[in-house]
Amino acid sequence: MKHLFKLRNTLLLIAIATISFSCSDDDSDPVIPTSNYSQELTNIANNVIVETYKDLANKAADLHNEAIDIKTNITASNLDNARQAWRSAREPWEKSEGFLFGPVDSQGIDPAIDSWPVNIVDMDNLLSNTSGFPTITENIISNQTNEAKGFHLIEYLLWGIDGNKQVADFTSRELEYLVAACANLKTKTTELYDAWKSNGGNHVANFLNAGGTGSIYVSQKSALEDLVDGMITIADEVGNGKIETPFNGENGAGFDPTQEESRFSHNSKLDFANNVRSISNVYNGKFTIDGKGISDIVAESNTTLDETFKAQILEAVEAIEAIPGTFTDAISNNRTSVATAQSKVRIVQETLETLIKPLIVNL
Incomplete structure (x- = not known):
């Protein structure tokens, strides 16, 4: 999303100009009309955007843990838990799409975790290439095309093309891919949260200090x-x-x-x-x-x-x-x-x- 940079309300300039033409012996200080939206910007930035990304990162970590449990012990119960963990992580991500700007865009995180449709061909090629990739790791997944990783690739692995995948349908390589893909999702969502929080990349400061020194926003x-x-x-x-x-x-x-x-x-x-x-x-x-x-x-x-x-x-x-x-x-x-x-x-x-x-x- 492109950022729009525009000059702030011209009322301030008008007020200053008016003052310059109305000098008198009046001792009262001139009143310059201003508006301040710090409370709104601070609350939205800290308590909506940053908290949504925090929730996303935490739930992506939970999904990774559930994927590990499936790989360790592939049962119907563990599969259900992993599916629910995917849905739980999906919720804050979808609730973040009203502010797809900043690091999620500039750092390429959105396409890396939410590209659609999935690239099943690339996934299958990696699954079948046991000689070139005897073990599927997060690093390998991170180098896959965006459509062969992220939420929807994980979704495909968990549910299958028709949404009715059974425990017996999983291969050991698919389970490796699942764990690695969930690890990559965890990494990317953590990067996103870290990029925004004040003790990390501090992108949040652009909103807290909008109109001030160091902010990308001129007003x-x-x-x-x-x-x-x-x-x-x-x-x-x-x-x-x-x-x-x-x-x-x-x-x-x-x-x-x-x-x-x-x-x-x-x-x-x-x-x-x-x-x-x-x-x-x-x-x-x-x-x-x-x-x-x-x-x-x-x-x-x-x-x-x-x-x-x-x-x-x-x-x-x-x-x-x-x-x-x-x-x-x-x-x-x-x-x-x-x-x-x-x-x-x-x-x-x-x-x-x-x-x-x-x-x-x-x-």
């Missing part, structure tokens, strides 16, 4: 604009990509279930809903701690818009969750419900683009 407003752009990007991706492509195909060619993300695990609906929740988390300033967010800024100018947008977010999540059965089945057998969910997500995007972003731009 607090430009930081807020980046947050809004992040919300717009994921709303567009869900409504016009993740739902649209399997629902109607490329360029309207007809539904194509092979393009459905997270289809092996049938986790797609939850993925989509959590993507919309990522918008809610940034807007409301809440992940686990409830603090100030974009909502507080919008409400100061337009309480009706704030309440309307909150309702639109909720309606989009509810419409996604109301799709009957799996998304795979719904795109052919419950198309009306899918279309309704898609329209609700598009409404969220439209409100962000046409009402909320202009409000932030004109602060």
Whole structure:
């Protein structure tokens, strides 16, 4: 995602100019109107973004442990535990997609952990190359193409192409690949968390010090604009990509279930809903701690818009969750419900683009 760098509110310059033309003997100090959004930026950066990445890193580590357990003792119970650990790690990742900027982009972490569709050919080539790679390690996986590692490759190994893989279907090489891929996911998500936290790469300081020395943001407003752009990007991706492509195909060619993300695990609906929740988390300033967010800024100018947008977010999540059965089945057998969910997500995007972003731009 490209960062937008714009000059802050011109009111300050206008005020200064006005003062210069109105010198008098009045002893009172001139009042220069300013706005400060430190509370909103600090809360969103620390308590939403950093905490989401912390949760992701911890749950990726749990998934790696479960993969080790499967390799050590491949049982139906351990397989179920690993699958649940994948779903648990997937949740904070999808809830982070409302802010896919910064290290997740610049360090190539997003494509390294969430490329779709999977490259089964490269995976199979590595699995069969026992002479060249007698043992599959994390280092080997890290050098695989992005589509042959990360969440969806792990998903494929755990569930299989039709989502019904059994314990007896696993080979020892697949278990090696699984452990190594989960180790790589753990490494990349830890790198992401470390890049943001204050005692690591400290990318969070760009928001805490927006408009100050050392920040990539020339003003607090430009930081807020980046947050809004992040919300717009994921709303567009869900409504016009993740739902649209399997629902109607490329360029309207007809539904194509092979393009459905997270289809092996049938986790797609939850993925989509959590993507919309990522918008809610940034807007409301809440992940686990409830603090100030974009909502507080919008409400100061337009309480009706704030309440309307909150309702639109909720309606989009509810419409996604109301799709009957799996998304795979719904795109052919419950198309009306899918279309309704898609329209609700598009409404969220439209409100962000046409009402909320202009409000932030004109602060």
